Amino acid sequence: MNTLKRMLLPVWNERLWVGLTIMLGVVTAGLNLSRPLLFGLIVGELVKLDPEQKVNSYVWLYICSWGMSWTVSLLIRYIGAKLDQRILAQMRVDVLAHLLHIPLLENERQPNGRIQAYISSDLPTWTRLYGTLLAQIVHSVVQLAGASVALVNFDPEMTLMILPFLLLGSLAPLFISKLMVKVNRTAQDSLSQAFETLSGLIRGTGDLRFLHAEKWGIERFRKVCVRSQCAEVKRTLAQSLMQVCAAFSEIAAYVLVLWWGGKRVLRNEMQISELVGFLVTIEMIFFSARNASDLASEVYSAWASAQRVLAFLSISVKERSATKEGDLVIRELSFRYPGEQKDAVCSVNCTLRKGEVIVILGESGSGKSTFLKLISGEYAPTSGAIVSEGTASRISSFVGQDPLLFDVSIRDNLSLGRKVDWRIVEELAEQFS
Incomplete structure (x- = not known):
């Protein structure tokens, strides 16, 4: 299953909440789109020599539109946070469950602090996509479409004039999507490395103090913090460039509309209320374009976080199997750690009889712990076999020395x-x- 499908799976599992979030995003967009029309109608009534009672109704409708928008916005934030946290809580449990079920060798290969980084940083960034961000994305898309239709109805000619600026602001994030994912992934990897280094140093605090190596530990942590700082600066710069593109396109469109629309008003080819309505609708449409840059940054961060976590969740789990309760016959047992050139355990032959007390002696690093993990079934032999000669089956347990x-x-x-x-x-x- 590729990254996109696995990212969409929580959406399906929480489809009722997701559907409600989407619906509220559409309602918010509709309320926002009503205000430019009402604003234009208010201005149109006010410029008349004898404004009718209609202006009061339009003002109250305008106020009600804002009030309903704020109410729906609060509801979206509540539902979005609830949805985010429901998915986040389940994913955190899934990460821990996966850690406990992968082979011990893969478990031990996870750097100190890596799982904490997944749970405290990557998963919150990822799962925010399903609630808060989803509502904002739907809101922006619907508002963009509705405002585009409204602009065409106001004045097709001016709409075509600002179309290039709108495309520049909206599509710029798509052109640099691969770069943004890479930048976000680098920043999150650097942050994770800082977590991992800190976790290891905290565990070794006593050794650092006893060996008077505090400066070494501080300097090591300082270096990873500097790398994380540089990566975060690059991410912020890339996000700022997208925002500059959106801001430039918006200002250019405003200047063009004011220049061209103002000339048409002076020539009595356009009512001032139509120009005001057009300008307010531009704000709606460029809000979506402006928001697209911010949303794109957060989506790229969520994507990078999902890739990191899904890479961990893709590690195959190990099923715990029952073994026969009896003597263990070990034949040509060997084991080599991945990437090493030398066997940690080499060609061991012996029989471990049930009920015996056995002492294994050897120098530090000679393979005693590895041998125990092999006979307990936590490590799979590189070659050779461990055969049980018992009859009754049971789940074996292993109690370590720590x-x-x-x-x-x-x-x-x-x-x-x-x-x-x-x-x-x-x-x-x-x-x-």
């Missing part, structure tokens, strides 16, 4: 969510205390 207490009660640490007979637990606790 104890860990989770931030829960002792009871929860002992049970880990399983239903257990606490009398047996208490007896064992007393026996080993």
Whole structure:
């Protein structure tokens, strides 16, 4: 499944909320488009020598349009935030679940802080696309289409005159889409590297202090922060260039309309109310073009974040299988870490009998831990085999040498969510205390 399909999957899963968000975006665009028409009608009534009562009705409609826009905007923000957070919470759980189910070797290859960067930075950037950004995109597209139709009805000739400027402001983000995705990906990779470096340094704080290497740790973190800073500056510059293009096209269109429309008003070829309505409608249409640059930047950031997370989620999971409960016969067992030139475990042959206490001795780095991970089934051998000669099947467990207490009660640490007979637990606790 490619990146686009996997990014659209949450939209389908939350289709009711997404549909409501789209509908509200259309309503907001309609309300915004009503105001240029009302504004033009108000001005048209005011320039008459004897304004009728209609102007009061138009003013109240104008005020009501603003009030309804603010109400719908608040509703969009609430629904968008709710949708974002629903998807974000599920994706965070999915990332942790995937981490716990991929092979241990792949798990260990994840740099310190990488998963934290996914959860705290990449996923919020990605999932914002489904609620808040989605409503803004729909709003901008509908408003752009509606304002274009309104401009043609006002004056087709002037509409054609500003069309090149409108295309420049709207389509500029598309021309540099690949560059923007690359710039955003680089910035997020740099930020992730800063997280990873910080996480490793925090874990090694004691060693840095004991070895008087605080300056080395600070300097290492400073370098990754500088790289992240440079990447963020490039991203900001690229986004600013898009905004400059949109602003230039908008100002040029205003100047052209004021010059050409003003001449037509002076020649009595156009009513001043029509010119005002045209100018206000231009604001609607160029708001969408101006907004397109900002939305494009956020979409590119979401795309880059999705690529990073989906690359992690694409790692194949490992199914935990039952093993026979009995002796383990090890035949020509070898294992080599990816990218290494030398085996960590080489041609081991032995039999581990059920119930025996076995001591494995060796120098640091000689492969003791790797051998234990192989016989526990967490690592797959590069060559050779481990054969169980038992009959009954069970799920094997492996208890490592580094104890860990989770931030829960002792009871929860002992049970880990399983239903257990606490009398047996208490007896064992007393026996080993």
